[in-house]
Amino acid sequence: xxxxxxxxxxxxLSALPWMGAQADTPSSGWxxxxxxxxxxxxxxxxxxxxVKTIQxxxxxxxxxxxxxxxxxxxxxxxxxVLKGHYxxxxxxxxxxxxxACPAPGDVFVWASPLQRTxxxxxxxxxxxFPGCGVAVQGPxxxxxxxxxxxxxxGVKLDQQQVKADLQNAMQDKSAAQIQAQWQPAIDRxxxxxxxxxxxxxxxxxxWEVKESKKxxxxxxxxxALANIAETIRLSYSNNNPLSEVAFGHAKTAAEVxxxxxxxxxxxxxxxxxxxxxxRGASVLMNQIxxxxxxxxxxxxxxxxxxxxxxxxxxxxAKLRTMLGFTWQMGDYPRGNIPPAGSLxxxxxxxxxxxxxxxxxxxxxxSLDQIRGLAALDDSHPPLRSEFSxxxxxxxxxxxxCPYDAVMKRLNDAxxxxxxxxxxxxx
Numbered sequence: 001x002x003x004x005x006x007x008x009x010x011x012x013l014s015a016l017p018w019m020g021a022q023a024d025t026p027s028s029g030w031x032x033x034x035x036x037x038x039x040x041x042x043x044x045x046x047x048x049x050x051v052k053t054i055q056x057x058x059x060x061x062x063x064x065x066x067x068x069x070x071x072x073x074x075x076x077x078x079x080x081v082l083k084g085h086y087x088x089x090x091x092x093x094x095x096x097x098x099x100a101c102p103a104p105g106d107v108f109v110w111a112s113p114l115q116r117t118x119x120x121x122x123x124x125x126x127x128x129f130p131g132c133g134v135a136v137q138g139p140x141x142x143x144x145x146x147x148x149x150x151x152x153x154g155v156k157l158d159q160q161q162v163k164a165d166l167q168n169a170m171q172d173k174s175a176a177q178i179q180a181q182w183q184p185a186i187d188r189x190x191x192x193x194x195x196x197x198x199x200x201x202x203x204x205x206x207w208e209v210k211e212s213k214k215x216x217x218x219x220x221x222x223x224a225l226a227n228i229a230e231t232i233r234l235s236y237s238n239n240n241p242l243s244e245v246a247f248g249h250a251k252t253a254a255e256v257x258x259x260x261x262x263x264x265x266x267x268x269x270x271x272x273x274x275x276x277x278x279r280g281a282s283v284l285m286n287q288i289x290x291x292x293x294x295x296x297x298x299x300x301x302x303x304x305x306x307x308x309x310x311x312x313x314x315x316x317a318k319l320r321t322m323l324g325f326t327w328q329m330g331d332y333p334r335g336n337i338p339p340a341g342s343l344x345x346x347x348x349x350x351x352x353x354x355x356x357x358x359x360x361x362x363x364x365x366s367l368d369q370i371r372g373l374a375a376l377d378d379s380h381p382p383l384r385s386e387f388s389x390x391x392x393x394x395x396x397x398x399x400x401c402p403y404d405a406v407m408k409r410l411n412d413a414x415x416x417x418x419x420x421x422x423x424x425x426x
Contacts, residue, residue: 288410
C-alpha cells in the first residue's frame with residue numbers, strides 16, 4: 001500500500017505546476033501566523049453497517065466496490081493528494097511554509113484511528129510535502145480518542161436534554177409532520193433506488209422519535225435514507241461507472257446532488273442539535289481555541305504553524321453548530337460536508353497595526369472535481385464558504401474577524417463539563 005501511495009502521489013504531482021518565486025511572497029499588509037484545520041476523510045465505500053442498512057432498506061443488492069468496507073479508496077487518496085497540493089501552495093504563497101520538507105515546528109498531523117482517516121492524512125501530506133514522509137500520528141482506538149470520539153471516550157449524554165433539543169429542532173411538530181416536509185426529497189430518492197412494485201422498507205417506514213435498547217433517544221427514519229444518499233454521492237465521487245450510481249439514475253453532479261438533501265435532514269436532527277454538538281465536540285473546540293491563543297498555556301496542542309486534524313463529517317458538523325456557521329456550496333445541499341472537506345481556522349496579523357484577526361472558512365472539492373481528479377489552483381479553486389460575525393471585514397486574504405471576539409465565541413461554545421484530557425501520543 002505504501003508503494004501504491006507513492007505511485008499515485010508521484011504521478012499526480014508530476015503533472016502539476018510548482019509555484020516558484022511567488023510561493024514565498026507573503027500577502028501585502030498581512031502575515032499568516034497560524035492555521036488549524038479539521039478535515040474529513042476522503043472517498044470510501046459504504047461501511048459494513050451501511051451496506052446492511054441500504055440493502056435491507058431497499059430490498060436489493062447494491063454494486064460492490066473493489067476497496068474494503070469503509071476504507072479510503074485509491075481514487076479518494078488521489079483526490080486528497082490534489083487538495084493537499086492546493087493547500088500547500090496556498091500556505092507557501094502566504095509565507096507560512098517553505099518549499100522544502102517541513103522543519104520542526106511547521107506541521108503536526110493528528111488523525112482519527114480508522115484507516116480512512118489515517119490514509120487521508122497521508123494523502124494530504126503527500127500533496128503538500130511530496131517525498132518527505134511526514135509523520136501522521138493519532139490514538140490507537142476510539143475508546144482512547146477524546147478529540148474525535150468523545151462519547152466513546154467517556155463523555156455522557158443526558159437523554160432528557162437530547163429529547164428537549166430534538167423537540168426544539170422539530171419545532172414541536174410530530175415525526176409524521178417532519179417526514180411529510182421532506183417527502184419530495186424522499187420520493188426522488190425512492191424513484192432512483194427502489195425497484196418498481198417491490199418492497200422498499202426504508203421508504204415505507206414511518207419516522208418516529210423513540211428510545212433505543214441502550215436508552216438513546218433519536219428520530220428514527222432519516223438515518224437509513226441518509227446512508228443511501230451518501231452511498232450514491234460516494235459512488236459518483238469515486239468515478240464508479242454511471243450505471244452503478246443510483247442504479248444508473250444519476251448521471252451528472254446535479255442529478256446526484258438532487259438525491260442528497262436527506263443528508264441535511266439527518267444532520268438537522270443529530271449532530272446539528274446544539275446539546276449533542278457541545279457534548280461531542282467541546283474537547284476538539286477547546287483544543288482549537290488553545291492552538292489559536294497567542295498566550296502560552298499549559299496542556300496545549302503542539303506549537304506548530306499548521307495543526308491538521310483528520311477525522312469525520314460528524315466532527316465538523318458539531319463544530320460548525322457550535323460556531324453558528326453553515327453553508328451551501330455548488331451543487332451540494334445545505335450544510336453538506338464532502339469527502340476531504342475542511343473547516344479551517346487562520347490567525348492573521350496586520351503588519352502595520354499589529355492587530356490580530358481570525359479567518360474561518362469551510363473548503364471542499366466539488367463533486368466533479370473529486371470524480372475527475374481535477375487539479376486545483378487559483379483559476380480552478382475548490383468551493384469555499386467564509387464565516388462572518390459582527391465587526392468582520394472583507395480583505396484581500398478573506399473575511400477576517402476580530403481575534404478577541406472569535407476567541408470568546410469559541411470558548412463560550414465549549415461545555416467545560418464535557419472536557420477530557422488530550423494526550424498527543426499514539
